[in-house]
Amino acid sequence: MAMLSFPGMIDVHVHLREPGATQKEDIFTGTRAALAGGVIAVLDMPNNVPPTIDRPSLEEKKRLFALKAVTDYGIFLGYVGGDVQPLLDLADQVVGLKLYIDETFGDLRMGTKNLEHVFEVWPGPGPIAVHAESSSIPVVLELAERYKQRLHVCHVPHPDDLLLIEAARQRGVEVTCEVTPHHLFLSLEDAQRLGPYGYMKPPLLPPAEVALFWERLSLIDVIASDHAPHTKAEKESPHPPPGVPGLETTLPLLLYAVDEGRLSWERVLELIWENPLRIFRLIPPKDSEVQVILEEPYKLTQEGYYTRCGWSPFGGKWALGRVHSVRLHGQTVWQEGQLLVDPGYGRPLRHGS
Numbered sequence: 001m002a003m004l005s006f007p008g009m010i011d012v013h014v015h016l017r018e019p020g021a022t023q024k025e026d027i028f029t030g031t032r033a034a035l036a037g038g039v040i041a042v043l044d045m046p047n048n049v050p051p052t053i054d055r056p057s058l059e060e061k062k063r064l065f066a067l068k069a070v071t072d073y074g075i076f077l078g079y080v081g082g083d084v085q086p087l088l089d090l091a092d093q094v095v096g097l098k099l100y101i102d103e104t105f106g107d108l109r110m111g112t113k114n115l116e117h118v119f120e121v122w123p124g125p126g127p128i129a130v131h132a133e134s135s136s137i138p139v140v141l142e143l144a145e146r147y148k149q150r151l152h153v154c155h156v157p158h159p160d161d162l163l164l165i166e167a168a169r170q171r172g173v174e175v176t177c178e179v180t181p182h183h184l185f186l187s188l189e190d191a192q193r194l195g196p197y198g199y200m201k202p203p204l205l206p207p208a209e210v211a212l213f214w215e216r217l218s219l220i221d222v223i224a225s226d227h228a229p230h231t232k233a234e235k236e237s238p239h240p241p242p243g244v245p246g247l248e249t250t251l252p253l254l255l256y257a258v259d260e261g262r263l264s265w266e267r268v269l270e271l272i273w274e275n276p277l278r279i280f281r282l283i284p285p286k287d288s289e290v291q292v293i294l295e296e297p298y299k300l301t302q303e304g305y306y307t308r309c310g311w312s313p314f315g316g317k318w319a320l321g322r323v324h325s326v327r328l329h330g331q332t333v334w335q336e337g338q339l340l341v342d343p344g345y346g347r348p349l350r351h352g353s
């Protein structure tokens with residue numbers, strides 16, 4: 001029986017929904033799902049109710065993570081326009097600033113209002129991470145160049161955007177980017193079959209464009225799930241919200257792709273471990289290890305996950321490997337589907353230099 005061992009995944013883009021929407025997920029169920037998927041640290045997005053945009057909301061989120069997380073974690077700060085003082089005051093307590101340039105779930109959309117000023121003043125050390133559709137990507141690349149900001153493009157919407165990002169890199173812009181597993185392993189054909197369960201922003205693409213993502217894989221820095229759970233009732237409502245869960249499926253999908261020869265395991269480690277640490281300037285969690293049993297490829301199920309929402313858009317897709325155990329800070333925290341530590345075991349990630 002083949003066993004694979006590695007330090008664990010760092011998922012730089014998750015929505016754990018607490019506070020505000022714990023019917024979808026909470027910090028405990030979300031970080032437990034992370035362990036089930038071989039993820040030892042998550043970076044949580046700010047589009048909560050209330051949004052994580054000022055000192056009280058950040059303090060509350062930190063308090064909740066400290067109480068409930070079973071993985072390590074970092075928190076993004078959001079911004080909705082107006083006074084930039086909170087950005088200056090709170091920058092050193094967060095892993096980055098998340099800007100919603102274009103429409104998505106929640107009401108954090110800022111558009112381009114005051115955008116230039118934010119690029120001018122953001123002090124780091126974390127990058128500015130953007131939710132941007134293709135039409136907005138040239139705008140943020142230009143601002144990152146002008147103000148010498150480190151920019152991280154979340155869930156790149158289209159493979160042609162990778163070319164723009166690469167051109168900016170060649171000009172010396174410090175820009176990195178992430179692509180989601182759903183943009184790599186699902187297409188518009190799946191979206192038609194899945195209905196609301198295949199609806200997210202940015203949307204799925206035709207198969208030929210998905211193939212281009214794979215051709216241009218060398219231009220991608222990170223694979224992050226954009227784990228965005230919604231309940232089945234919400235997805236089946238007249239106005240389904242965008243977003244799909246993904247914490248438990250990224251690793252087996254990638255391992256199957258490795259098995260098929262689509263990319264190397266060394267490259268996967270860059271995408272899920274080395275680059276996340278480098279881009280967000282994080283000190284790796286101490287003494288971590290994920291053990292995966294490889295055996296035969298299998299098809300992912302549609303249900304039966306640890307995420308509270310309970311479903312996956314990847315049902316029927318080929319996968320390889322099952323997480324056997326996870327060690328974190330020197331202790332076995334997960335083994336054969338059992339959680340072995342109490343809520344609150346996870347620690348805040350720390351900034352390196």
Ligand code: DOR
Binds near residue numbers: 015201244
């Ligand atoms: O589909 C999405 N859902 N895209 C996002 O950017 C946000 C996310 C959510 O929070 O549900």
Ligand code: ZN
Binds near residue numbers: 131201202
């Ligand atoms: Zn987004």
Ligand code: ZN
Binds near residue numbers: 013015045226228
């Ligand atoms: Zn997101």
